[in-house]
Amino acid sequence: MATHLEITESLKTFTDNYSKNERLKIMNRDWDRVVLIKATDIESIHTLTLKDGVLSLNEGASGAPDLTVVSDSETLADVFYGDINPTEPYNNGTLRVMGSEDDITRLDFIILMIWGE
Amino acid sequence: MQLKRVLTLRTVVATSAGLTMASSSFVAAVMVANYVLGDTAWIAILIGGALCFLAAACFSELNGLLPTAAGIRLYFSRAFNEQVALTVSLLYMLVVVVGVVGVESYILSKVLNEAFPAIPSYAWIVVMLMLVTGMNLRGIKIAGVFQDVITYSLIVFLVLIGLFALGKVGFKLDAPFSPGGAVGIINAVAVGVFLFVGFEWVTPLVEEVTQVKQISKGMMIALGILSVVYAIFTVAMTAVVPKEVLIASPAPQLVFARAVLGDFGASLMIIIILATSLKTFNAGIISVSRFMYASAREHVLPAVFSKISMRYFTPWVAIITLFFIGLVASGLTLLTNQYLVLVGLAAAMSSIVYAMVGLAVISLRRRMPEQVRPYLIKGGYLVPILTVFIFTLLAVAVLSADLSALLYMSIAFVATLVYVNTVVPRLKKKYETRKPAARRRPARATKEVEGK
Numbered sequence: 001m002a003t004h005l006e007i008t009e010s011l012k013t014f015t016d017n018y019s020k021n022e023r024l025k026i027m028n029r030d031w032d033r034v035v036l037i038k039a040t041d042i043e044s045i046h047t048l049t050l051k052d053g054v055l056s057l058n059e060g061a062s063g064a065p066d067l068t069v070v071s072d073s074e075t076l077a078d079v080f081y082g083d084i085n086p087t088e089p090y091n092n093g094t095l096r097v098m099g100s101e102d103d104i105t106r107l108d109f110i111i112l113m114i115w116g117e
Numbered sequence: 118m119q120l121k122r123v124l125t126l127r128t129v130v131a132t133s134a135g136l137t138m139a140s141s142s143f144v145a146a147v148m149v150a151n152y153v154l155g156d157t158a159w160i161a162i163l164i165g166g167a168l169c170f171l172a173a174a175c176f177s178e179l180n181g182l183l184p185t186a187a188g189i190r191l192y193f194s195r196a197f198n199e200q201v202a203l204t205v206s207l208l209y210m211l212v213v214v215v216g217v218v219g220v221e222s223y224i225l226s227k228v229l230n231e232a233f234p235a236i237p238s239y240a241w242i243v244v245m246l247m248l249v250t251g252m253n254l255r256g257i258k259i260a261g262v263f264q265d266v267i268t269y270s271l272i273v274f275l276v277l278i279g280l281f282a283l284g285k286v287g288f289k290l291d292a293p294f295s296p297g298g299a300v301g302i303i304n305a306v307a308v309g310v311f312l313f314v315g316f317e318w319v320t321p322l323v324e325e326v327t328q329v330k331q332i333s334k335g336m337m338i339a340l341g342i343l344s345v346v347y348a349i350f351t352v353a354m355t356a357v358v359p360k361e362v363l364i365a366s367p368a369p370q371l372v373f374a375r376a377v378l379g380d381f382g383a384s385l386m387i388i389i390i391l392a393t394s395l396k397t398f399n400a401g402i403i404s405v406s407r408f409m410y411a412s413a414r415e416h417v418l419p420a421v422f423s424k425i426s427m428r429y430f431t432p433w434v435a436i437i438t439l440f441f442i443g444l445v446a447s448g449l450t451l452l453t454n455q456y457l458v459l460v461g462l463a464a465a466m467s468s469i470v471y472a473m474v475g476l477a478v479i480s481l482r483r484r485m486p487e488q489v490r491p492y493l494i495k496g497g498y499l500v501p502i503l504t505v506f507i508f509t510l511l512a513v514a515v516l517s518a519d520l521s522a523l524l525y526m527s528i529a530f531v532a533t534l535v536y537v538n539t540v541v542p543r544l545k546k547k548y549e550t551r552k553p554a555a556r557r558r559p560a561r562a563t564k565e566v567e568g569k
Contacts, residue, residue, distance in 0.1 A: 010558065027427065081558040087414040091187045092194060098324045101186060105407060108414070109425050117420060117548065 002073035004044040010080035011037065011046050011057050017082075017114045018055045024113055025053040033103060036065035037080075039073040067099035067107060082115030124325045128265060129335030132322060134343055135268035136315040139397040140228075140390045141220035143370040145311040145460050146351040147363045152305035155291050156355055159348035161302060165309030166344030168511075169316060171504045172471035173340055174494045175478045176317045177333035181491035182481060184329055186321035187411075189470065195484065196477035200537060203417060206408075208533045209470055212526070213314070214405050214439075215446045216463035217397065222246070222447035223456045225394045227367040232387055242447045249398040250440040253406065256429040267392055274389065275346050279353035282377045288356045304518050307511040310471075311464035312347050316340055317474075318404065329491045367456060402439050409435035416548040417541055461515050461522040468512035475504030 018024060028050055035048040047058045047065070069076070075094050078084040086108060089095035097104045149165075150158035179192045189209070193202035225245060226238035282288075316336055323332050354363060354373045363369040374386035410432035413422035426433040450456050478494070478501040494500045516523040 006558070013557065023427065027430065077558060081556070083556045083558055085414060087411055090185070091190055091411070091415060093183055093185060093187075093191050096185065096324075100325050101321065101407070104186065104324070105410070106430055109430050112414070112423065112425065117414075117423070117551070 001041055002039075002077040004039075004042060004073075006077045007037070007039060007044050007046065007073055007080070008057075008059065010077040011048065014080040014082075014111075014114065015048070015055050015057045018110070021114065024110065027053075028055075028110070029053040031106060033066040034063055035067045035069060035107065036061055037069045037076060039076055040070060041072045044073060044076075065099075067097060067103050069095070069097050069107075071095040079111070082111070085117070086111055124322055124331075126331055126335055126338075129319060129322060129326065129331055130338045130342070131265040131268040133316045133319040133336050133339035134272065135264055135396060136318045136400055137313055137339070137343060138268065138271060138393060139217060139221055139315075140224045140368070140370070140394050141217065141456075141460065142312050142347070143350075143354075144220065144224065144367065144456070145308055145464070146347055147354065147360070147369045148457065148460065149305045149309045149312070150351055150355045151360055151364050152301045152308065154301070156288075156352055158305070158351045158355060161305035161309045162312065162348045162351060163344050164302075164306050166313060166340055166347075168306065168507055169310065169313040169340050169471075170337065171500055172474060172508065173316065173333070173336045174500050175471075175474045175504050176320055176336065177330075177492045178478050178490060178494050179474065179481070180320045180323055180332055181329045181493075182485065182488055184323040186324055188317075188320050189474070192477045192481075193473065196480040203541065204530075204533050204537045205470065205473060207412075207417075207537065208529060209466060210405055210408055211529055211533065212466040213463055214401060214442070216459040216466070217401060218443045219446040219450040219459045220456045220463075221394050221397055222443065223450045224367045225390065226447070226451060228371055228387060228390050231368075231371070238451055239448065242451070243444065245394070245398065246440055246443045246447070249395065249402055250436060252399060253402045253436045254426065254429065254431055254433055256426075256431045264396065267396055271389060271393065272342060272346055274385075275350045278374065278377060278382070279346075279349040282353040282357050282373070283349075285377065286356055288353075303510070303514045307468065307515045307518075308460065308464055310468055310508075310511060311460055313340060313343060314463060314467045316343070333492050398443075402436060406432050406435040406439055409438070416544045419544065420548075455521065458519060458521045458525065461519040462525055465512045465515040465522060465526060468508040468515065472505050472508035472512065475501040475508065479505075 029052055031050060032052070033050045035050070037046045037048065038044070045059070045061050047060065047062045049056050049058065049062070071079070071089060071094055075084070075089045079086045079089070079095065086095060090097065097107070146158070146162070149161050153161055183191050183195065185191050190202050190206045193205055222242045222245065226241045229241040230236065230238045316339055319336060319339075320332060323329055326332060350370075354369060357376050358369070358373055363372060366372045368390065371383060371386045371390065374382035376382075378385070409418055409422045410425075412418040413420055413435070422432065422435045422438070424432065424434040450459065479498060481488075482498075516526060
């Protein structure tokens with residue numbers, strides 16, 4: 001089981017890597033979204049907010065999300081650190097993402113562009 | 118927490134019905150009519166619809182138990198194993214895509230060639246596929262509201278023209294309950310299932326609705342509407358135009374519209390065929406290209422299919438590959454004129470998947486008995502057992518009546534099985550060797566995790 005702090009660190013690493021990628025920021029200028037990340041086995045909620053291509057991280061929930069990512073703490077930390085590919089836990093039901101199909105695909109594209117295969 | 122955007126029941130019904138209604142559906146409707154005596158096609162269609170209700174109930178239970186866009190991939194993986202899930206998912210995509218693209222493009226090219234004889238049939242297919250591929254590469258989707266409008270307009274149009282035609286010929290049911298022999302009825306019902314193929318493709322929307330039950334309700338309403346619409350329209354077609362004329366045409370709905378409303382009816386039907394095919398192609402390419410992308414991401418297909426357009430965020434390699442698959446499938450169909458085999462193939466494959474969905478319900482009730490089920494089929498094991506039995510029978514009926522379909526199905530099955538057992542392990546191994554040895558997650562944290 002990962003800790004809340006570890007999930008926070010994984011999301012910070014993810015946000016930092018996103019912010020270093022100028023191309024990704026330009027590509028997402030028109031994709032303003034709120035993503036809620038929630039762990040199922042510990043008390044841990046974070047919000048990623050993408051506005052005008054800039055990604056920011058907050059602890060807790062803030063506003064109605066466009067996407068909700070729900071999984072156990074281990075999977076969440078591993079996915080946002082880029083240690084595992086999100087498709088496998090998604091296909092075996094460990095990771096749930098609620099939102100429109102287009103938004104889910106776009107989030108996966110971003111993870112792929114940051115962490116590669 | 119409530120999502121900002123959620124889908125309404127209206128959109129769920131329109132999506133389920135819309136994915137089902139293709140120009141090729143009317144070819145299947147005429148095949149159904151041809152298997153039974155007189156004007157009793159409605160019996161086979163209503164039975165086909167009622168049987169799909171059984172499958173829809175099974176899909177609803179699985180969808181509530183495992184709410185995911187991954188659909189049968191996850192249901193079968195939990196109920197059976199990963200290999201079965203992968204083989205069936207790949208085979209289903211392959212057969213349905215080739216079947217639907219082949220038949221749909223064949224019909225479209227024949228219809229447009231009739232309207233504009235100077236332009237060769239295949240040119241229409243190329244133009245249509247290029248248009249849809251271009252839209253997909255640019256990430257242009259037919260908006261939800263527009264999709265709803267197309268689907269509901271089509272439903273209203275089919276009912277109105279059907280009733281008008283029945284009134285025009287002073288239709289009376291001659292022998293309403295004498296459809297003929299059992300073999301004919303079974304074959305008619307089996308092909309009738311093709312009319313409803315795709316109703317379950319609405320289950321991935323489970324992540325976009327407020328309540329899981331909305332998907333079940335939407336599927337059931339769509340099946341009810343479609344059963345009635347197809348029954349009215351098919352009876353009207355056979356009441357106005359002789360069956361042998363309809364079966365000889367790749368676009369019986371066009372022949373019928375011309376017979377009822379003259380050139381105006383034909384022009385109207387051409388527009389409807391165009392809109393329906395465009396919608397079917399577009400929805401097909403979106404779903405299958407995303408499936409290919411996701412499969413490449415989990416190293417089941419070559420990594421090249423996960424390549425993304427930097428400008429439009431679309432899986433361009435998968436989309437372009439589908440364009441070429443579409444060109445080949447439709448070219449071969451046009452060359453061989455074997456579009457009816459593809460209808461049988463898609464009907465058989467759907468029946469196999471529906472039978473397996475029934476089995477998955479039974480298996481998961483044993484494997485995950487404690488798991489909460491927002492939708493539980495009443496009557497214990499009766500509905501899943503009936504689903505398994507009936508759809509197995511229908512698949513056998515279709516494949517034994519059409520040996521070409523059986524041959525193609527066997528080849529596709531063996532090819533998929535070989536692929537899953539030889540190529541997939543290699544792709545996964547290749548990925549493992551390329552994967553960075555060190556984890557990005559700090560070592561201290563990892564040790565703590567391992568210690569727990």
